[in-house]
Amino acid sequence: MSPPIPVVIRGAAGRMGQAILRVLEERDDVVLAAALVRAGSAQVDRPVYPSTEVPLRYAEALAPGVTTGVLVDFSVAEAFDTGLALALERRLAFVSGTTGLDEPRRAALDRAAGSIPVLWSANFSLGVAVLTRLVRDAARALPEWDCEIVEAHHGRKLDAPSGTALALGRAAAAARGQDFDAVAVLARAGEQAVRREAQIGFAAVRAGDIVGEHTVLLATAGERIELVHRATDRSIFARGAVAAARWIAGRPPGRYTIEDVVFS
Ligand code: NAD
Numbered sequence: 001m002s003p004p005i006p007v008v009i010r011g012a013a014g015r016m017g018q019a020i021l022r023v024l025e026e027r028d029d030v031v032l033a034a035a036l037v038r039a040g041s042a043q044v045d046r047p048v049y050p051s052t053e054v055p056l057r058y059a060e061a062l063a064p065g066v067t068t069g070v071l072v073d074f075s076v077a078e079a080f081d082t083g084l085a086l087a088l089e090r091r092l093a094f095v096s097g098t099t100g101l102d103e104p105r106r107a108a109l110d111r112a113a114g115s116i117p118v119l120w121s122a123n124f125s126l127g128v129a130v131l132t133r134l135v136r137d138a139a140r141a142l143p144e145w146d147c148e149i150v151e152a153h154h155g156r157k158l159d160a161p162s163g164t165a166l167a168l169g170r171a172a173a174a175a176r177g178q179d180f181d182a183v184a185v186l187a188r189a190g191e192q193a194v195r196r197e198a199q200i201g202f203a204a205v206r207a208g209d210i211v212g213e214h215t216v217l218l219a220t221a222g223e224r225i226e227l228v229h230r231a232t233d234r235s236i237f238a239r240g241a242v243a244a245a246r247w248i249a250g251r252p253p254g255r256y257t258i259e260d261v262v263f264s
Contacts, residue, residue: 002029004028004029004030004031005029005030005031005069005070005245005246005249006031006032006033006066006068006069006070007024007030007031007032007033007069007070007071007072007242007245008033008034008036008062008066008069008070008071008072008092009021009024009032009034009035009036009072009074010036010071010072010073010074010075010079010083010086011036011037011073011074011075011076011079011098012035012036012037012043012048012058013037013038013041013043013058014074014075015234016074016097016234016237016238016241017035017037017074019234019235019237019238020072020074020238020241020242021035021048021049022235022238023235023238023239023241023242024242025049025052027242027246029246030242030245030246032048032054032056033066033069034056034059034062034063034066035048035056035057035058035059036058036059036060036061036062037058037059037060038060038075038079039060040060041058041060043058044057044058044059044060045057045058045059046058062086062090066090066092067090067091067092068091068092069092069093069249070092070093070094070095070245070248070249071083071086071087071090071092071093071094071095072095072096072241072242072245073087073094073095073096073097073098074096074097074098074241075098076098076100077098077099077100077101077102077105079098080096080098080101080105081105081108083096083098084096084108084109084112087112087116088112088115088116091115091116092116093116093117093118093119093245093248093249093251094109094112094116094117094118094119094120095119095120095241095244095245095248096109096119096120097120097121097122097123097124097237097241098120099122099163101120106120109255110255113253113254113255114253115253116253117248117251117252117253117254117256118253118254118255118256119244119248119255119256119257119258119260119261121240121244121257121258122163122164122167123163123164123167123237123258124236124237124238124239124240124241124244124258125229125231125236125237125240126236126239126240126243126258126261126262127229127231127236128164128214128229128231128258129240129257129258129259129261129262129263130262131168131214131216131227131229132167132168132171132259133259133262133263134227135168135171135172135175135216135227136171136172136174136175137175138216138218138225138227139171139172139173139175139176139218140175140176142218142220142225143176144220145218145219145220145225146195146199146217146218146219146220147169147172147200147201147216147217147218148200148201148202148203148216148217148219149161149165149168149169149172149200149201149202149203149214149215149216149217150202150203150204150205150214150215150217151164151165151202151203151204151205151212151213151214151215152204152205152206152207152210152212152213153204153205153206153210153211153212153213154206154207154208154209154210154211155206155207155208157206160187160204160206161186161187161202161203161204162204162212162214164212164214165202165204165214166184166202168214168216169184169200169202172200172216173200178198178200180200183198183199183200184199184200184202185199185200185201185202186202187202187203187204188201188203211231211232211233211234212230212231213228213229213230213231214228214229215227215228216228240258240261243261244258244261247260247261248261
């Protein structure tokens with residue numbers, strides 16, 4: 001068996017960081033190389049796995065010896081640049097699910113892909129990766145059918161429609177050769193809300209503790225298809241991120257997607 005892939009977690013004290021640490025503990029094909037937290041964090045120097053007495057501690061900076069493996073970043077957009085710079089400096093593959101990246105940061109990912117393997121995704125669910133593929137195929141096969149996307153999340157979610165709903169809409173539009181911004185209707189209300197041809201409409205539900213549900217509806221006179229994904233546990237994102245880290249290790253520099261992890 002090949003040696004386990006060293007994985008550096010950045011944002012290790014956060015909700016996703018903690019979930020990823022739990023997944024790493026369960027697998028033997030990946031091993032934690034460092035758990036990085038923000039400078040000044042109360043976690044610094046605390047043991048990472050107190051229950052198993054592994055002598056690894058949360059750190060602000062990556063030890064100089066770590067120059068192989070994968071850096072997995074789930075932090076905040078403002079901290080993203082230094083994370084990407086660290087991966088480039090150490091020649092580590094870069095996997096990130098940090099959201100809210102502006103255009104310059106997305107462009108930086110493309111530039112970095114010239115030197116290291118890079119995989120960024122707004123949604124690391126393997127099920128959503130498959131849903132995206134199904135949506136693309138269905139939208140292409142049925143170009144005249146109406147396409148609408150309904151998403152549901154807990155009431156604390158800040159943005160609507162969700163980034164995943166928008167990504168599904170973009171996939172449908174691209175499959176039909178449409179300009180997404182020209183056909184997307186992000187919300188409907190009032191008297192001018194009639195659906196126009198070729199539109200991709202969105203609706204957002206906010207209620208209770210819903211982790212995340214996405215329904216892509218394709219409809220025509222007399223029949224319709226509904227493609228649905230329901231997330232019931234946030235650990236799916238951590239499992240997908242670790243699967244992506246395992247998959248990307250040792251690949252040539254380039255820009256990869258979560259769909260590549262599932263389908264290649
Ligand atoms: P969180 O607020 O619980 O964790 C973020 C952590 O990053 C915090 O602990 C913070 O201290 C830390 N951090 C900030 N600056 C840092 C730095 N310079 N170095 C190291 N750590 C630093 O948030 P979360 O729920 O864990 O989400 C993290 C990110 O992942 C967000 O952008 C969120 O939207 C995104 N997310 C993506 C997916 C996906 O599938 N792509 C799923 C869930 C969350």
